[in-house]
Amino acid sequence: MGEKKRENEFERNELLRELIDDYAEQIKRLAYTYVKNWAVADDITQEVFISCFKNMDHFRGESSYKTWLFKITVNRCKDYLKSKWFRSIMPLRSDEKLKTVGSLDDNLIQKSEGEEISQKVLSLSIKYREVIILFYYEDLSIQEIEELTGIKTETIKTRLRRAKLQLRELYKEVE
């Protein structure tokens, strides 16, 4: 009995190690696209794996581990963004924002196409940024996004359309 328990624990720990190896980076980056703060993204990454480890026995395999982990990440990020603290404090601690605006020198150097589109995507409001990231960056299908976020297919499509319109507008502003 004790032997079996130890075996189970060993398997759980090994699975955790594998999941961290495979997904820690993706989760950290996904979290950053929501919260735009690396320190917070680090904490969320850790929380996601704690939650995953605690609920590992309840994972029924209805979705892949990746989808499951992404779902926890999205929920944690949204909890963070919903908090009043974030809403009231972020404008005061806008060091991240300042970084994206960049110094004069930065502005003089022509940004690469990749950097430009990346920064524009990050500047979108969260509901548009979310669908762009999940669809174009994570390469998820509409159905997978629906499963992950609970947003209906039609709404996702509408948001994708509007997000692209906004990006186009942002390019026009530069021109």
Next chain:
Amino acid sequence: MDEKLKDLRSKMNETVLKEGEVSRGYKGRIYEAVIHSKKPKRKGTRFIPVLSTAACLILLLILGSYAFSNFIGTEQSLDMKESQQNLSEDNHESREKEAPIDFDKKVFQNQNHQQIYDYLKAWKLPEQNRISSEESGSSSITYENGYSFSKDTGYISSIDWGERNPEVDERPLPTENQYMGVVMGYIDEKASDIERDLFPLLLTRYHDKEVGLSWYVNVDGIKEIHNRSELLMKRMEVALKYSDELPELKNEIEKIHIKAETLANASASLEDDSEKRARELENQYEELKSSIVQLDALIDVAREDKDK
């Protein structure tokens, strides 16, 4: 625009998300943090209420057995004296007045806790409007209004919004006879949340060994305390709305709500981020944590005993 968004992953990874690269060391640190987070802290916290309940029961057992042996002793001596002195009537009357002690029933010193325990022990999920039967293999019972409750504890487990859009529509409402399952579930959920350690966020102060014996205020820790107390306060607001049928429980929730609100307000501003203030906030947080965990433990005990 589609052309620009093509290959967005590599474009972002090479620019704005470059800092997201993780090393083996980082992965190792996460692994260690997760493994060490699995200590059953909750049980440790529950140990105190369980211990006090056990202590009460042992005390009652000792007093009961003492009273019982006195009773036997008195009866024997009275029998002996009865033939000589006719004094047994008064003693007999006093014996009849003593209520028998029910050792199967948990006894709490706090009358409020006793009422909560008794009520929740007897509380049952409603039979009407179920769409999944108790016999089905599922661990929860689902109702027509989309509410699901754990078959085992009766706590709310999920709400199915059906065709409704969570971003636009109103949340479906529970029926009156589901209220207590919602209240218990919310308390249990928040007790679990608040117990989660988010190292290093929950430290409001750093001790920097390299610099010496200085303490530094950790702003992120205070932020986290604010977030958690505010979320707890909001949940307790909903729980208050649904707990009218058990005023004793409502009273306990109200106390937690006040503590959470006070802490949320106190931790909202960073104007005076002194080490002393950080310590005070941390203490208040511990107090809030202890209140909700103890109430949750009481609910858990009642629900564990429901079939006894």
